[in-house]
Amino acid sequence: xxxxxxTLIFSLSACTTMEYMTEKQITDDANYHHDLDNNDNFSPDNxxxxxxxxxxxxxIAASAxxxxxxxxxxEKKIVYELPHNQAWGPGAGAxxxxxxxxxxxxxxxxxxxxxxxPYQQWRRTGVIIDENLAGKRIFxxxxxxxxxxxxxxxxxxxxxxxxxxxxxxIGYTYNDAVMKAxxxxxxxxHNLRTIGVSKKINAVVLEKDATGENISGEWYSVLVVxxxxxxxxxxxxISHAAxxxxxGTNGYQKTDGSRQxxxxxxxxxxxxxxxxxxxxxxxxxxxxxxxxxxxxxLEGTATTMPMPxxxxxxxxxxxxxxxxxxxxxGIVRSAPDGQTLAFLAKDDKGILQIxxxxxxxxxxxxxxxxxxxxxGFFRWHPSGKNIYYVCNGSIMSCETDPEAFDKRVKQLTKxxxxxxxxxVISHDGKTIAFNRLIGKAKxxxxxxx
Numbered sequence: 001x002x003x004x005x006x007t008l009i010f011s012l013s014a015c016t017t018m019e020y021m022t023e024k025q026i027t028d029d030a031n032y033h034h035d036l037d038n039n040d041n042f043s044p045d046n047x048x049x050x051x052x053x054x055x056x057x058x059x060i061a062a063s064a065x066x067x068x069x070x071x072x073x074x075e076k077k078i079v080y081e082l083p084h085n086q087a088w089g090p091g092a093g094a095x096x097x098x099x100x101x102x103x104x105x106x107x108x109x110x111x112x113x114x115x116x117x118p119y120q121q122w123r124r125t126g127v128i129i130d131e132n133l134a135g136k137r138i139f140x141x142x143x144x145x146x147x148x149x150x151x152x153x154x155x156x157x158x159x160x161x162x163x164x165x166x167x168x169x170i171g172y173t174y175n176d177a178v179m180k181a182x183x184x185x186x187x188x189x190h191n192l193r194t195i196g197v198s199k200k201i202n203a204v205v206l207e208k209d210a211t212g213e214n215i216s217g218e219w220y221s222v223l224v225v226x227x228x229x230x231x232x233x234x235x236x237x238i239s240h241a242a243x244x245x246x247x248g249t250n251g252y253q254k255t256d257g258s259r260q261x262x263x264x265x266x267x268x269x270x271x272x273x274x275x276x277x278x279x280x281x282x283x284x285x286x287x288x289x290x291x292x293x294x295x296x297x298l299e300g301t302a303t304t305m306p307m308p309x310x311x312x313x314x315x316x317x318x319x320x321x322x323x324x325x326x327x328x329x330g331i332v333r334s335a336p337d338g339q340t341l342a343f344l345a346k347d348d349k350g351i352l353q354i355x356x357x358x359x360x361x362x363x364x365x366x367x368x369x370x371x372x373x374x375x376g377f378f379r380w381h382p383s384g385k386n387i388y389y390v391c392n393g394s395i396m397s398c399e400t401d402p403e404a405f406d407k408r409v410k411q412l413t414k415x416x417x418x419x420x421x422x423x424v425i426s427h428d429g430k431t432i433a434f435n436r437l438i439g440k441a442k443x444x445x446x447x448x449x
Contacts, residue, residue: 021395021412021447025438026074027051033442034067036422036435038331038377039096040162046426047071049433049444050079050104052093056440060093061119062086066106066129071431071446079104080129080137089119092127094160099249099427100167102131105140107159112212122177122191124157125215126170126198140170141196142204142217145177149299152204152220152290154196154306156180164261165249170198171263173242174223176305177213188229194241194305195225195265199289222289222298223306224263225281225314231270236316238267238281243331247282248338252359261285262359264332264341269321277321278328280343282359286311317361320345328355330376335384340400342367342387344376354378354387354398368398369405377421381449382429388412393419395434395447412447420445 027034032053041049048070054063064085069076082092090109097104108127109119117123126140140161142153149155156176163170172195179190198219205216231237244265251259267281286309292298293310300306308314320326325346332343340356340363347353347366352373356365368374370391378389386397393415399408412432413420421442422435432449435442 020414021432021449023413023445023447025436025443025445026069026071027076027444030439030441032063034069034435034444035093035442036424036433036444037094037160038422039094039160039424040099041095041097041424041433042426042431043068043097044099044101044427046428046431048097049424049446050095050097051444052095052106054091054093058087059091060107061089061091061109063091063093066092066095066104069444071433079131080106080127080135086115088115089113091119091124096162098163098167099165100163104129104131105161105163105170107157107161108137108139110143110213110215120157121159121175121193122156122180124159125217126158126161126172128218139215139217140219141198141221142206143213143215144206144299145213146209147302149178149297149301149306150204150206151297151299152202152222153206153217153299154221154223155300158196158198158221160244162245164246168200169246169261170219171244171246172196172198173244176300178300178302179305182303190229192227192229192239192305194223194227195244195263195283196221196223197263197285197289198222201290220290222309224283224285224289224308224312225265225267226295226308227305231268233270233274234272236269238269239276240268241265241281243329245331245333247334247341247359249336250338252334252338259338261287262338264317264334264359266328266330266332266343267316269316271321271326277326279316279320280318280328280332280341280357282315282317282341283308284311284313284315315361317341317357317359318343318345318364324348325350330378333378333380335380335400336382337384340384342378342380344374344378354389356400367400368409375419377423377434379423379425381425382427388423388425388432390419390421390423393417395420395423395432425449
């Protein structure tokens with residue numbers, strides 16, 4: 001591993017005054033990555049970490065396996081394998097564990113992919129493997145790209161799947177194959193990334209088509225965020241939504257005391273001058289997602305995206321476009337109780353820091369005050385009292401109470417080049433896992449908190 005001179009000087013001086021977390025490498029195969037992909041990788045009992053096996057050249061399309069490794073023994077097991085996977089797919093990757101059962105969900109390229117029609121953002125779906133069902137493949141979101149489209153099915157590719165705290169919902173980012181085809185035929189932008197959810201309500205069964213492009217799904221799926229290719233400058237309309245995650249393990253508490261399911265995300269608006277700016281948004285999601293809203297049908301049309309269900313409320317939380325350091329980045333992450341959201345934005349000095357905000361848009365607070373940019377990959381501790389992240393090549397911990405920053409922050413690892421990535425915290429809060437690039441392969445490391 002290579003280190004810069006500045007990093008070595010910092011590391012050597014820090015060693016005399018700091019006690020670093022003990023790291024343990026638990027994977028070692030050098031032929032492929034063991035990519036945690038910034039997902040939820042710990043099993044419910046905290047004993048296993050799940051990852052994909054992508055390569056630099058092929059990405060997820062070339063990942064033929066989903067594996068897991070035991071955090072204590074280093075034992076590896078294959079969770080799912082595509083026996084005849086090619087460089088162009090189908091591919092399996094970006095995997096997350098359910099927090100309540102021994103099941104994982106991940107991206108799966110369409111079984112019908114060919115070299116001429118390969119894995120794409122709009123040609124993939126979510127697959128669940130329930131380890132109690134001997135590895136049976138369960139297609140989660142139904143996919144119907146043949147008009148008339150089907151209520152409860154989507155028409156493209158779901159990505160970065162995330163279970164809710166109770167295991168009854170799965171959220172994800174999304175690209176639409178019907179809109180991609182319209183874009184190709186018109187030359188106008190229609191394939192806009194947005195956000196959807198699936199709920200364990202009922203299966204959506206489709207007739208098999210000749211191309212194999214349509215897939216039945218076991219969960220009911222809708223889009224919950226409305227996007228437009230032409231947002232009005234200065235408005236809250238958005239053209240792109242991503243960086244999303246569930247708000248709380250059970251939503252957030254409203255002023256009337258009720259709990260509200262929601263996803264927080266980064267949405268791209270246009271400022272008053274027509275320039276793109278990324279801001280923090282939240283979308284409230286109704287319990288019943290089967291009823292169409294005023295914007296249009298849940299299943300979409302040949303010229304419009306699927307539209308959010310009735311009761312969905314999309315709200316903008318930040319307004320950095322009006323300041324001198326516009327823009328927010330990364331994944332918006334919620335505290336376990338749902339009452340605080342964390343995100344990345346630049347401070348007044350132009351340095352990327354972690355900020356927090358309440359789900360109603362109040363209590364905007366700068367959490368970190370580093371002299372160098374926060375690199376991201378931040379995660380909340382299950383207690384809600386700490387956030388872990390990467391800065392200056394080190395894993396850091398920062399308490400969320402209102403004390404002075406130097407009293408709240410702690411450096412957990414020596415700085416390295418390249419930096420550690422893809423942090424994830426165990427459900428019991430006792431273990432942190434992350435990726436380090438060793439040679440040409442990402443390996444999984446753990447440390448005790």
